Amino acid sequence: MLADFKLCLPLTSLLFSTKTRMESRPQSPNRSVWNSASRSPPRNVEIKETGDHMPITLQEWQGWGTVSPVPAKVLEVVDDLKVLERHINAQMSFGGNGGKLQGHFKVQEDKKHRATYQAISDSEQKIQFFSARQIACRLLGSRGYLCQKCWLPMEEDCMCAKIKRCSMWHGIRFWLYMHPKDFLRQNNTGKLLWQVFGVHSATLCLFGVAEDEDIMWSAFKVAGKNNVWCLYPNNSTMQKSLQDALKEGFTADLEHDPTAMSDGKFVNFVLIDGTWSNSSAMFRRLKEKAKHVWGEEDMFCISLATGGSAMHKLRPQPSWDRTCTAAAAIGLLSELQCLPRFDSFQLGEQAEALENALVALLEALTARRLRMGRSITRKVRHNRDIC
Numbered sequence: 321m322l323a324d325f326k327l328c329l330p331l332t333s334l335l336f337s338t339k340t341r342m343e344s345r346p347q348s349p350n351r352s353v354w355n356s357a358s359r360s361p362p363r364n365v366e367i368k369e370t371g372d373h374m375p376i377t378l379q380e381w382q383g384w385g386t387v388s389p390v391p392a393k394v395l396e397v398v399d400d401l402k403v404l405e406r407h408i409n410a411q412m413s414f415g416g417n418g419g420k421l422q423g424h425f426k427v428q429e430d431k432k433h434r435a436t437y438q439a440i441s442d443s444e445q446k447i448q449f450f451s452a453r454q455i456a457c458r459l460l461g462s463r464g465y466l467c468q469k470c471w472l473p474m475e476e477d478c479m480c481a482k483i484k485r486c487s488m489w490h491g492i493r494f495w496l497y498m499h500p501k502d503f504l505r506q507n508n509t510g511k512l513l514w515q516v517f518g519v520h521s522a523t524l525c526l527f528g529v530a531e532d533e534d535i536m537w538s539a540f541k542v543a544g545k546n547n548v549w550c551l552y553p554n555n556s557t558m559q560k561s562l563q564d565a566l567k568e569g570f571t572a573d574l575e576h577d578p579t580a581m582s583d584g585k586f587v588n589f590v591l592i593d594g595t596w597s598n599s600s601a602m603f604r605r606l607k608e609k610a611k612h613v614w615g616e617e618d619m620f621c622i623s624l625a626t627g628g629s630a631m632h633k634l635r636p637q638p639s640w641d642r643t644c645t646a647a648a649a650i651g652l653l654s655e656l657q658c659l660p661r662f663d664s665f666q667l668g669e670q671a672e673a674l675e676n677a678l679v680a681l682l683e684a685l686t687a688r689r690l691r692m693g694r695s696i697t698r699k700v701r702h703n704r705d706i707c
């Protein structure tokens with residue numbers, strides 16, 4: 321099966337050739353190109369100049385790739401931040417990675433948000449507050465600095481010109497279930513999915529944002545449990561190979577009945593877009609919601625034959641399945657394409673389009689690192705560390 325798969329995936333050769341210099345494991349995660357954003361020099365963006373008086377509009381919110389209304393709790397946090405500015409007579413400023421407050425304001429805001437968090441007794445409300453605060457800070461800190469589409473610094477590193485859009489086969493819908501700490505992260509790869517396929521084929525759902533999660537679960541209810549699959553290795557009986565999953569699930573019979581889509585019967589694939597440590601909480605939340613909606617706690621999970629092979633070298637630090645989110649989607653599309661039921665939907669081309677975008681992101685992050693005077697040759701010395 322694996323041999324068959326490799327034949328169907330000539331794309332990896334492109335990835336290998338392009339990324340040779342990137343493949344070694346860095347001495348510390350922060351030295352990886354994937355983490356270069358977090359090592360950016362401090363940058364002060366005075367919110368006064370970039371829109372203190374400008375509320376977060378629907379246009380701005382959805383410009384970042386979301387499909388929901390502006391989350392009410394995010395707006396509340398933004399208002400609270402502005403109140404705090406007036407109260408302590410200090411302007412917010414952000415540095416480095418965009419979403420990190422700095423200086424005197426940070427000290428005061430730290431105290432305030434910790435107290436607020438402690439005072440919330442309901443665990444659901446705690447999660448929602450945590451997410452809203454993370455997202456609000458990232459939104460304000462990235463305003464006027466990051467390109468809304470590619471989440472890279474717009475004047476220096478925007479890679480949008482290199483993205484080629486591609487239509488996804490209409491029977492599939494990806495959901496990027498993203499941790500708030502990955503939102504607007506420059507090295508996030510989940511964003512590539514909606515850049516390439518559009519937000520209706522690959523939809524962002526932020527963990528802990530009620531507006532996003534409601535949209536996702538409404539779609540899941542329509543699709544039915546058998547048409548919702550999570551790419552997560554949870555070691556349970558609910559985990560199946562893609563081929564087994566196809567035998568038992570996917571009741572929509574999409575390939576023979578295109579009208580099924582008009583009933584919302586997509587095959588929904590959930591990609592958990594967070595670090596290893598965050599992903600278990602994210603999966604737990606999905607399971608709890610599944611129990612609420614379907615009366616059964618387990619979610620169907622898919623394991624990929626390629627899970628730990630070619631792609632994991634893209635992202636040296638540990639992540640949930642040793643691969644990055646975009647690579648997981650590429651692996652999924654490539655495996656699907658090898659199955660007779662799906663071989664006429666050009667899924668291979670779609671995988672290739674995503675792979676090209678991933679390469680472009682890698683090159684943009686590498687160029688950024690080089691421009692900042694950080695060596696990349698050092699990585700070659702550690703090539704043998706790759707497993």
Ligand SMILES: [Zn+2]
Pocket residue numbers: 467468469470471472474478479480481
């Ligand atoms: Zn851009």
